[in-house]
Amino acid sequence: MxxxxxxxxxxxxxxxxxxLVGSLLTLRKMTLLSDALSHVALPGIALxxxxxxxxxxxxxxxxxxxxxxxxxxxxxxxxxxxxxxGVLFVTALAxxxxxxxxxxxxxxxxxxxxxxxxxxxYIQMIVAILIIGTTLSLLKQLTLASIAPDLATAxxxxxxxxxxxxxxxxxTTIAVGISFVGVLLMSSLLIVPAVTAKNIARTxxxxxGISMIISAFSLFAxxxxxxxxxxxxxxxxxxxxxxxxxxxxxVPTK
Numbered sequence: 513m514x515x516x517x518x519x520x521x522x523x524x525x526x527x528x529x530x531x532l533v534g535s536l537l538t539l540r541k542m543t544l545l546s547d548a549l550s551h552v553a554l555p556g557i558a559l560x561x562x563x564x565x566x567x568x569x570x571x572x573x574x575x576x577x578x579x580x581x582x583x584x585x586x587x588x589x590x591x592x593x594x595x596x597x598g599v600l601f602v603t604a605l606a607x608x609x610x611x612x613x614x615x616x617x618x619x620x621x622x623x624x625x626x627x628x629x630x631x632x633x634y635i636q637m638i639v640a641i642l643i644i645g646t647t648l649s650l651l652k653q654l655t656l657a658s659i660a661p662d663l664a665t666a667x668x669x670x671x672x673x674x675x676x677x678x679x680x681x682x683x684t685t686i687a688v689g690i691s692f693v694g695v696l697l698m699s700s701l702l703i704v705p706a707v708t709a710k711n712i713a714r715t716x717x718x719x720x721g722i723s724m725i726i727s728a729f730s731l732f733a734x735x736x737x738x739x740x741x742x743x744x745x746x747x748x749x750x751x752x753x754x755x756x757x758x759x760x761x762x763v764p765t766k
Contacts, residue, residue: 532723
C-alpha cells in the first residue's frame with residue numbers, strides 16, 4: 513500500500529490534535545463520549561456513498577447536527593450529555609448500517625486512507641491546526657471548567673459555552689480523523705493516548721504533551737505498518753496505541 517507524504521503529514525497533525533482534545537476528555541471523565549459521538553457521523557458518510565458526494569462532508573454535517581440535537585434535548589429534558597449521546601449513538605449506528613452498501617461497511621468502520629485525496633488531506637490538516645490553536649488558546653478556560661467548575665463560574669467562565677465548545681472540538685476532530693481510522697476506532701487517537709499519558713505524566717503539561725506525542729506516533733507507526741504489510745492502518749494504529757498503554761502500566765509512577 514502506497515501512502516502519499518501529504519497524507520502522512522496530515523495524519524500526524526490530526527493525531528496530535530486528537531491527543532490534545534482527548535486529554536481534555538480524560539480530565540472531564542468523558543472519554544467514552546468521543547467514541548459514541550463518532551458513530552453519529554455514520555449516516556452522513558452512508559448518504560455520501562449512496563448519492564456519490566464526498567462522504568467526509570456528510571459525516572461533518574451529521575456530527576454537527578448531532579451536537580445541535582444533544583444541546584436541544586439536554587435543555588428540554590435536563591438529561592446528561594453522555595446519556596443523550598448514547599441514544600444518538602445507537603440510532604445513528606443502526607441508520608448508517610442500514611443505508612450504507614455492505615461492501616463499503618468495513619472501510620467506513622475501520623477507515624480507508626487510500627480514499628483520501630490530496631485536497632482533502634490539506635483541508636484536514638489545516639482544520640487540525642485550527643483545532644490545536646483554538647484549544648491551546650482557550651486551554652485555561654477549558655481546563656478550569658473541567659477540574660474546578662465552581663472556580664470557573666466564579667471566574668465568569670460560562671459552563672454552557674465551554675461544554676458547547678468542547679463538543680464542537682470533539683466533533684471537528686472526529687470529522688477529520690475518521691478517514692484514517694474509521695468511526696469505530698477513533699478512540700485509538702482520542703482516548704487511548706490520553707489515558708496512557710495520564711498514567712505516566714507527572715505534570716499537566718507533560719500530560720498534554722505525552723498524549724499528543726503518543727497519538728501522533730501511533731498513527732504514524734500505523735500508517736508505516738500499513739504501507740509495508742498492506743494491512744488496515746486503523747487496525748494497526750489501535751493495536752500500537754493499545755500496546756503503548758499496556759507498556760505504560762510497567763512504568764513506575766509517583
